């Protein structure tokens with residue numbers, strides 16, 4: 001029996017799973033509260049278990065023959081319909097996502113929700129444009145086909161659920177794989193709205209399933225199921241290690257988009273004002289952004305001037321309610337996360353690192369954290385080497401290009417990097433020397449959905465984006481037909 005819908009600002013949200021085209025409840029639930037006001041309980045959400053995982057995978061397995069037999073054009077029709085429905089429901093989705101994880105309402109309404117629609121459109125179009133590679137060799141005609149791989153499990157983190165759920169589900173669906181989405185337990189609500197829209201778009205039962213619950217419980221059961229043929233994960237390296245073991249046991253291809261500790265390098269020849277402005281924007285979304293340039297690396301000769309500019313821009317930030325258009329820094333997602341972030345700063349102080357600004361909770365009893373800048377004692381400080389995932393940046397200086405590159409590459413991470421320079425030669429030289437999946441020069445967060453996306457070292461395995469994700473969700477087959485033996 002479906003549970004009563006929860007309401008967020010009059011928008012009805014099912015707290016249940018969505019499996020095989022039906023709402024399915026669980027006997028136990030977990031509580032979801034709003035980071036905007038921790039006294040605001042949003043919902044009691046179904047807490048899936050091994051049985052739930054089994055039901056969801058069975059539904060996806062049952063849907064696979066029908067969905068994979070459709071042509072890319074037929075599947076694209078469903079994805080386009082879903083994208084249109086997303087655009088029509090932008091406000092509701094934005095309000096729910098804002099209440100659930102505190103992303104700024106204005107940016108959700110203006111860009112973020114629409115980007116989810118674009119993810120579905122992009123993959124609908126790309127999948128229909130695929131031209132199998134064909135060539136002749138050794139008396140045979142070779143053709144490379146994409147075969148849908150089978151049910152895909154998608155597991156996402158709490159920091160950008162709407163964007164990441166759509167980014168990861170769209171290529172799987174377009175490639176012909178039914179999906180089971182397990183969103184994060186700290187921000188599970190927009191995934192439920194997505195299931196409603198999929199139903200309205202007419203997706204056949206079992207093609208798009210959403211399972212709610214705790215990672216170590218229903219998440220672990222999903223990734224261990226031998227019938228699952230692809231696992232696409234975004235989250236922390238710690239969880240990726242567990243999921244990778246499950247994938248290895250079942251010999252299932254697995255992509256992992258993981259944490260970051262990106263450098264933001266500022267050379268003396270750059271537009272300093274633009275660089276400082278961008279550096280202050282690394283506090284956006286309260287620093288809960290995997291692609292943030294959290295290590296400011298600034299050339300010695302301009303470091304004092306840069307710091308002045310950076311402080312001027314950082315002073316303009318407004319910590320406040322994410323529904324208020326003047327707010328630029330939202331609260332952190334959860335009291336446990338606030339404690340974790342503050343723990344990094346306290347340990348940095350104990351280590352002898354210098355807190356240059358911020359360094360404390362903004363208001364007792366609420367979840368805002370001050371924009372914080374720390375000058376580490378040396379490059380081994382924990383706050384330099386580990387992802388904080390909050391509004392905490394470090395500040396270090398360098399004397400030349402070689403030292404800048406060495407510092408940039410001195411952590412275990414390799415998701416992204418940012419470089420500010422006025423020289424095109426240096427842009428290419430330094431950009432390519434940074435060991436990271438994405439490097440921006442004189443800009444940040446500009447993304448082309450067809451470009452490969454992923455991390456090096458502990459920031460990830462594999463690449464998603466564009467054709468890379470469609471290939472990942474397919475089994476590539478080389479069909480060789482002996483020439484002159486068929487009509």
Ligand code: NAD
Pocket residue numbers: 155156157158159160182183184185213214215216218219220223234235236237238239240242243257258259260289290387389415455459460
């Ligand atoms: P997390 O790893 O704790 O959780 C992510 C998801 O994995 C959640 O849905 C969780 O329930 C699930 N999970 C946890 N353990 C599991 C297990 N054993 N089996 C199956 N599922 C399990 O990460 P988080 O705290 O939700 O998110 C923050 C992390 O995500 C940060 O490290 C951040 O950098 C990273 N991130 C990376 C990207 C990227 O594109 N590279 C984007 C956003 C966030």
